[in-house]
Amino acid sequence: MMSIPVKKPMIFQNIPCTLVTGFLGAGKTTVINQLLTTKPNNERWALLINEFGRIGIDGALLASSQDSGFEQENIAIREVSGGCICCTSQLPLQIAISRLLSDHHPQRLLIEPTGLAHPRELILQLSAPHWQTALKMNAVITVLSGEQWQQTKYRDHDGFQAHVRDADVLVINRYAQLDVSEKQALVEWITKLNSQVKIIWTVSRLASAETTDLSDGQLTDAYSATLKDQLNKPSYIILNQRKVNIAHSQKSMIGLRSQGNSLAAMPVSSPSTDEHEAQDNINNDLPYRYHEEQQDFQLAGWRLPAYYVLNADDLQNWLLALPNWERIKGVVHTSDGWMQINFNPGSLTTKTIDPQTDSRLEIILQSDGDVDTAIEKTESKNDAEALSSLINWEDCDRELMAMVI
Known part of the structure; x- marks a missing residue:
């Protein structure tokens, strides 16, 4: 009898992964486009977008802003719409990442959660043990709009503040209307929420007027290089969360040992492929x-x-x-x-x-x-x-x- 070879599942290790967060309307798509321009021609990248609603538009917005298509640029994109991938269950996030890795074998992964998401929930998920070998979590890049910060309804909003608290790097854009004292007040406000965060100011139209020793081209190149460097910086936010997870796990193990064999093993189930294909094909009747x-x-x-x-x-x-x-x-x-x-x-x-x-x-x-x-x-x-x-x-x-x- 001829034996049929069994295809072994591919094991992914240390895929560089960057989380790009920001409150609703902060300008994440612009920063992601800037990051995509730094991709070497010989590398495959993947982008996971979590839509705030059920329709799925961000992929089209990103694709239309590129001079050439994602396929030609060796960039795979997957959208997860219908709510926040970090809410209620880890399964949507696990499935989306697993599919991207197995279908496209990227050498780098970017994740853009919805602006309505609470970044702490997503960081908790990406700090879980099952991602520690598959993904190499690099700096969490958060986008902050200077125009939004000027308004009290944003500045005092817990969701707006949460994105600053859970950032390794803060990219500030749309700040041309801020004067020197307002910029200083913004930095002080950021520092109170997160004293360790690295602040990067995007290149604005007024940058050349404020900086006399660099041309517009030099400023743009310097900004692009600084942004690119963050793709390989480790995430201290996620590293610290992993330490908390380990400490919590050790305490849980002590508690389990004290209970002896009183706990029965529970089966772990995973949703079928058909269920997720049905979810992917939802809303096709127009x-x-x-x-x-x-x-x-x-x-x-x-x-x-x-x-x-x-x-x-x-x-x-x-x-x-x-x-x-x-x-x-x-x-x-x-x-x-x-x-x-x-x-x-x-x-x-x-x-x-x-x-x-x-x-x-x-x-x-x-x-x-x-x-x-x-x-x-x-x-x-x-x-x-x-x-x-x-x-x-x-x-x-x-x-x-x-x-x-």
Whole structure:
């Protein structure tokens, strides 16, 4: 009888991995694009993107910002949408990383979690023993927007502060409007939260005016080199967490030994491939819309067939009139052609892109507290602010469909 050789699973060891975090709208995509430009031509890299919603747009935004496709650049990309990969269960993160490593065999991995994620949860997962041999965790790079920091609602927000506390490296962008005293105040605020963090200021338009001994080109090269260096710096945040994990594990082992053989072994199960293929193929029936709440934000998204053409001017005016919007992004077929939309309160960007398989649009609105409270305010008086916190998604559907030409 002929024996059939059994294919052994590939074992991955010490794949350099960098976590790029930042609060919602901080500018992570820009920094990731800058990191991707430093990739040597002969290396294979992989990028794991965790979308804040269910639609999946960041991959298209990144791809459209590259002069050539990811495949030609030897970069594999995988999106995990439908919520935070660090919440409730480690399985989405484990499966996504395992697939990237086994399918593409990258020599470096970048992970971009959603801006709504709490970085501590993700650091706890990546500090777990099963990743210590497969991944070599390098410096956690966090992006901070100077424009956001200027606003009290961000500066005092625990989620905003959490990204600073759990950073090895802090890349500060969008700070051109800060004067010298404000920059100093920003550094002091950072230091109180994380005294060990390394601060990198992105190259701004005013950099040459502030630095007389370097040209714009030299400043850009120096910034790029400094950013690239962080890809190989060890993460002290994750190293310290691993030490905590080891100490906790040793205490747990002592407790287990004291209980003798009273604990029965529990089987470990893993989800089937079919279950995850079904999850990957969700929302294929178009048109599709969802809406949900995460923390104190309202999320909504639409996927429309490619042959739906929306009036470009009406769409932009409608999006900007939405109440309390924090982030708007999409790839949409419009009367001006296929457009990339990438809006945050400090930046409104639109760009012509190649035709896509479908149109995708996703928005995040800041909730003004509890909805019931807002209704009470509205009933008691004509409170414009309270009214703006309420939104009728069925009306939004009708308004969006009315723009289809």
